Every structure is written in C-alpha cells, then in structure tokens.
Amino acid sequence: MQGQSQQQAYDRGITIFSPDGRLYQVEYAREAVKRGTASVGLRTPDGVVLAANRRVSSPLMERSSVEKIHKADDHVGVASAGHVADARQLVDLARRRAQGEQLRYGQQIGVETLTRSITDHIQEYTQTGGARPFGVALLVGGIDDGEPKLFETDPSGTDYEWQAAAIGGDRDVIQGYLEDNYHEELDVDGGIELAVRALSEPEDEVVAAEDVDVATITTDDEAFSSVSVDRLDSIIAEFDAEETDE
Amino acid sequence: MSNWTQGTDPSPYEPELGSLPNGSQRDEHDETVAKTGTTTIGITTDEGVVIATDMRASLGGRFVSNKNVQKVEQIHPTGALTLVGSVGGAQSFIRTLRSEVDLYEARRGESMDIEALATLAGNFARGGPFRAINPILGGVDDEGSHVYSIDPAGGVMEDDYTVTGSGMQLAYGLLEQEYEDDLSLEDAKSIAARAIKSAVERDTGSGNGVFLAEITDEGVEIHGHKSFDALL
Numbered sequence: 156m157q158g159q160s161q162q163q164a165y166d167r168g169i170t171i172f173s174p175d176g177r178l179y180q181v182e183y184a185r186e187a188v189k190r191g192t193a194s195v196g197l198r199t200p201d202g203v204v205l206a207a208n209r210r211v212s213s214p215l216m217e218r219s220s221v222e223k224i225h226k227a228d229d230h231v232g233v234a235s236a237g238h239v240a241d242a243r244q245l246v247d248l249a250r251r252r253a254q255g256e257q258l259r260y261g262q263q264i265g266v267e268t269l270t271r272s273i274t275d276h277i278q279e280y281t282q283t284g285g286a287r288p289f290g291v292a293l294l295v296g297g298i299d300d301g302e303p304k305l306f307e308t309d310p311s312g313t314d315y316e317w318q319a320a321a322i323g324g325d326r327d328v329i330q331g332y333l334e335d336n337y338h339e340e341l342d343v344d345g346g347i348e349l350a351v352r353a354l355s356e357p358e359d360e361v362v363a364a365e366d367v368d369v370a371t372i373t374t375d376d377e378a379f380s381s382v383s384v385d386r387l388d389s390i391i392a393e394f395d396a397e398e399t400d401e
Numbered sequence: 402m403s404n405w406t407q408g409t410d411p412s413p414y415e416p417e418l419g420s421l422p423n424g425s426q427r428d429e430h431d432e433t434v435a436k437t438g439t440t441t442i443g444i445t446t447d448e449g450v451v452i453a454t455d456m457r458a459s460l461g462g463r464f465v466s467n468k469n470v471q472k473v474e475q476i477h478p479t480g481a482l483t484l485v486g487s488v489g490g491a492q493s494f495i496r497t498l499r500s501e502v503d504l505y506e507a508r509r510g511e512s513m514d515i516e517a518l519a520t521l522a523g524n525f526a527r528g529g530p531f532r533a534i535n536p537i538l539g540g541v542d543d544e545g546s547h548v549y550s551i552d553p554a555g556g557v558m559e560d561d562y563t564v565t566g567s568g569m570q571l572a573y574g575l576l577e578q579e580y581e582d583d584l585s586l587e588d589a590k591s592i593a594a595r596a597i598k599s600a601v602e603r604d605t606g607s608g609n610g611v612f613l614a615e616i617t618d619e620g621v622e623i624h625g626h627k628s629f630d631a632l633l
Contacts, residue, residue, distance in 0.1 A: 255413055258413035258414075258524070259413035259520070259521060259524065260513070260514075260516075260517035260520050260521055261516060261517060261519075261520035262514065262516065262517050262520075265509065267509075268508075268509055271508075
C-alpha cells in the first residue's frame, strides 16, 4: 500500500522525476496532443501553408467556432493540436510578444524568436509546482526576412524546425505521407494540395473542404491569409479529377 | 504566477537587466554636474558612417572640467553613440544599450538592426531618467548606413547627416555647404573634422580636439586627435 502510493507520486507531481528520469505529466500532456485532431504545416519557396482538420462532432455545431488556426501577427500563423483552450493562451502570449517587439524595436518579430518565447513559457509549466503542462502542440509558420519558416512546439517546451510537419492524432501516418511526398519545389497551391492530402491520409477518402481550415503566409505580401472554402473546393476537385482519370 | 510571465512579456520601455536609474532630473540645471556642452556630428556615406565629437567636458559651459573626453563610444558591433549633455546620464545610457545589444545577439544569433537599436534608445530616453541627453546614433547594417539623432524626450529622427550639442549651429553652417550624397568615407572624415573645428573655435562648450569614429560593415574604429592639422 505504502509502496503503491509512493509510486503514484511520480505520476502526480509535475516537478518530480521518475526513477528512470521521466516526467510523466509531460508525457501525459503529449498523449493529450495525440487525442486532438491533426494539423499540418509545410514550407514552400513562396510561403508557408498551415492546415488543420476541423471536423465537428455534430451537424448542429457551427464550424466557424472550431478554431485551430490563428493569426499571431501579420506575418505569422499558428496551427494547434490538443487542448484548444491551452492553445488560445499560447496564441495570446504570441500575439502580445509580437506586438511587444514592435513597441520595443519597431520591427516585426522573427518566427524563431517568437517560437522561443512560446517554448520558454511552456517550459516553465514543466518545472513549477502546482501547475500542469500545456496539453497542446503548435506549428508556428511565417516569413523571416523573406524566408518561409516553420517551427513546432511540444508540451515539454522544446522547439523543432521543419520543412513539413504534422501534430496531433494519427501524426505518424500523416508525417509518413509528408516524408514520402514533400519536395522542396512545391508552389503554394501545391503545398495546400499536399497538406489536404496528408490530412486525408488516415481516412478512406479526401476530406471535405468544409472540414479543413487552411491558411497561408506568402513571401510576396508577408501576410497571413485564410484560404476560402471555394478555393479549397476547387483545389480538391482538381485532384479528385486527376485520380478518377487514373 | 506573476513572475512567470515577466521573462516572456518584458516592458518595451525598460531594460531587460537591471532597471533605469532614478532621479537625475537635477542634471539639467545643476552646475556641479559635468556636461559635454559639445558638438557631435554624424554623416552617412555609401562606404559607412563617420562620427566626430569634440573633447571638452564643462561645468555649466563656463569651466572646463576635462580636456580629454572621448564622447563617442561603440555600443554595437557596427554602431556607436555620442555623449551629449549630462555625462552621467550618457554613460549610463551607453552601458544600458550595450548590454541590450549583447543580450539580443547572444539570444538570437544575429545583431540588432540599427533601426531597432534607435527605437530601443528612443524608448529608454522617453521612459527613463536620461532627460539631459541628446546623442547621435550611427551605424551600418544590411540596409546600409544610418545616423539618428535622439532627443531628451525620446524623439528619434533619421537623416543623411546630423549634429547635436551646443556648437550645432556652427557645425551645421559648414555641413550645409560641404555635404554631398556621394561623399567618400575619407571626404566625410575631413568635412566632419572641419565642422568640429568651426565649433571649437567659437563655442565655449566645445573644444580641446576631436575624436573620429569610422563605422563600416567591418566594425568601429575610434581615434582621438588633439590637433586638427592632419585632418583638414
């Protein structure tokens, strides 16, 4: 009995290492990310594409209320997987940091600098008593001095830079699809197509345009813009047609 | 909870390390405070920036308290700032900006742009106690050569050439005749030295020689000259 309660303590205390050096609460937070629907991000020479699966559980729910892709600043977007409420906190931090950079230096914040300040914040919640870690992973995409950039944050507070990455449920399947099909010379439309195809990979059919949220940040205007359902429809219809031809 | 957010959400008007010192409002009027009456000049060229300053510190502009002051200091790998006004305020301002520049570079792996440095300097001048200063910031970055004048209320203005200090009218008189937008760095040095000389001859707050800083994309070089002869 005594032994069991001691063992469980590793499990409960966020600031406590297990004897084999693991932080169980952080690992559980990663599990929370896997329970979320997936998001995908990728970089092309002309810009960054972010895409998220936003299928709703009931036909009565308003789709627009499921927010998985957020604008952090003119030139930076954030896609999330996991706890949406946790994501909103981090997105708001990112928005404040981006504007703080404007106040302090009169300049746009770098995508890497912004990602670092998010992961620094996430890390504090893995080391502070009485807190729980963020149950969310983010893809932070944007333009830095004309260069498309894409970073991932995870619940431990680590950041990774990617050419193309998936987070959330079925991550391994989607990442595998990206690894097989990504190439560096994609244009933005090609990137949108690849992102939608990658999100469809775990399912039997291509996802419907209403079920995905897609945004781009292109190098020509360095501005975040949501991709309309009409444009998605025409991109999806085009590759549906290609497949029927084959 | 509250200190957790401090690191990620710093005030844009405060330095990251330490805090702005308090209570030097007296600097403006107190005649026991060392001031650089001063003439300082910044000129941009395609090859880089030239900054020139005189070498006198005075008490109320009536007594020369130091004849060998270096009033231009490197604060960035390719940037320098002049000391104008209260010596204590200006020195403290320089230390604060230097540590900000170093911290920025260490964290991000690249140097601050000169525009970013000018904005930060303006914020500190506005939010802080450095009321009695009026420096010039000069530097070179990917965008080219820049000079900014920073006023005591935090005003930041970029120009092709600029002058601050008690001898500014005298120096401007020469610069308005001699400045051209295709000057070489050597020509700009000679013009800057002549403009300082004009001020030194007639402004009681300026004198005792000239310091010249040359800033290129390679770095900052600063040399002092007691005599103008070799420079004109």
